[in-house]
Amino acid sequence: MDSAIAPHLRCPRTRPRGVGDGHVPPAPAWSARAQEPLGQAVIGYFGVQFRSDDAPAARTAFEALLDCLNAADGPARRDLAQYDDAAGFQNLIAVSYWDAPSSYARWRDSARVAGWWDAARRAPGPLGYFREVLSPSAERLETIFSSDQRLEGLGALMGGVSDEIEEHGYWGSMRDRLPLAQTDGLDGDGALVPTTDPDGRGRRVAGGRNLVVIRSGQDWSETRGDERRLYLDDIEPTLRAGMDYLRDRGLEAGCFCNRYVQMIDETLRPIEKSFGVSHWRSLADLEQWSASHPTHLAIFGVFMQVVSDLKDLKLHHEVCVLEPAAQDYEYVNCHPGTGLLGAIG
Ligand code: HEM
Numbered sequence: 001m002d003s004a005i006a007p008h009l010r011c012p013r014t015r016p017r018g019v020g021d022g023h024v025p026p027a028p029a030w031s032a033r034a035q036e037p038l039g040q041a042v043i044g045y046f047g048v049q050f051r052s053d054d055a056p057a058a059r060t061a062f063e064a065l066l067d068c069l070n071a072a073d074g075p076a077r078r079d080l081a082q083y084d085d086a087a088g089f090q091n092l093i094a095v096s097y098w099d100a101p102s103s104y105a106r107w108r109d110s111a112r113v114a115g116w117w118d119a120a121r122r123a124p125g126p127l128g129y130f131r132e133v134l135s136p137s138a139e140r141l142e143t144i145f146s147s148d149q150r151l152e153g154l155g156a157l158m159g160g161v162s163d164e165i166e167e168h169g170y171w172g173s174m175r176d177r178l179p180l181a182q183t184d185g186l187d188g189d190g191a192l193v194p195t196t197d198p199d200g201r202g203r204r205v206a207g208g209r210n211l212v213v214i215r216s217g218q219d220w221s222e223t224r225g226d227e228r229r230l231y232l233d234d235i236e237p238t239l240r241a242g243m244d245y246l247r248d249r250g251l252e253a254g255c256f257c258n259r260y261v262q263m264i265d266e267t268l269r270p271i272e273k274s275f276g277v278s279h280w281r282s283l284a285d286l287e288q289w290s291a292s293h294p295t296h297l298a299i300f301g302v303f304m305q306v307v308s309d310l311k312d313l314k315l316h317h318e319v320c321v322l323e324p325a326a327q328d329y330e331y332v333n334c335h336p337g338t339g340l341l342g343a344i345g
Contacts (some may be wrong), residue, residue, distance in 0.1 A: 254285025
């Protein structure tokens with residue numbers, strides 16, 4: 001078996017793993033691996049927010065964003081999603097992955113992209129725009145996939161997988177997959193503060209030390225028969241209840257914001273994939289929620305019971321633990337419940 005931690009990121013542990021050496025996982029799982037070691041990734045969530053009456057304008061604005069993403073130095077990989085939020089707004093989101101901060105910076109600062117963002121900030125009309133950009137270094141990232149085929153998100157950017165990994169199938173395994181957690185407790189300071197926007201057109205938020213972002217994805221597009229029914233009738237409604245809890249009352253669990261999104265294709269039509277993306281005060285808060293909240297315990301329990309019969313349902317997650325300088329959040333003309341704005345009031 002392999003370790004989830006890539007060979008070049010392994011070091012003598014000063015912090016023990018959450019499980020003994022004889023641990024045998026109940027089912028196989030894999031972690032993403034890049035062919036050339038990844039130094040630092042950039043993950044950008046770019047969104048257009050609108051009321052349904054403004055859908056045509058929003059679509060045009062989103063297509064302009066996609067054109068920008070196609071420009072030189074654009075992301076190597078992107079996923080599209082739509083999200084109907086609790087305030088009654090719709091959001092189109094492009095999740096974009098770069099394998100180096102330098103190419104992201106060149107893209108962001110190019111005349112075309114800077115001009116597009118500036119125009120959006122100056123004349124947003126009825127639309128809202130946001131960008132939430134995370135730049136985790138490799139030792140602050142972990143991924144897990146239930147299949148080694150059709151990797152999603154960061155895994156698709158990295159392009160390959162480990163052998164079957166040891167560190168999964170027990171609470172605390174997320175931490176054990178994080179390279180930096182070999183020697184660091186990754187305590188969060190819980191800070192989340194509004195910061196000044198130089199021209200006052202957008203609202204900016206500064207995230208604190210070791211804020212955590214998880215994208216947890218589900219792909220049921222290849223499921224059939226009993227497996228499809230199990231996912232759609234048993235697992236998904238419980239997942240949705242858990243996602244609604246995090247959206248509406250997440251702060252009491254240390255979750256600053258949560259979006260449970262429907263993935264869409266390039267023509268903006270729904271596909272049979274979803275993910276939850278949430279920002280957390282700390283890794284400990286995320287661990288506590290996943291190991292104790294009835295909704296996650298219920299889906300975890302069902303999953304563990306039927307895991308050997310699950311053939312085509314694909315699950316994955318990617319987690320990053322971020323330093324303050326690796327977070328950049330800006331919201332233009334968005335309602336006050338959008339993303340991290342909802343947590344600062
Ligand atoms: C871990 C099931 C959605 C957060 C796990 C594990 C399973 C599971 C089986 C253990 C994985 C292993 O170590 O082998 C599911 C299913 C989901 C789902 C079936 C949906 C269909 C989510 C979502 C979140 C989440 C949306 C977002 C907050 C976590 C976390 C862990 C975990 C943080 C790691 C806990 C730890 O290692 O301490 N989940 N999950 N899960 N899940 Fe989920």
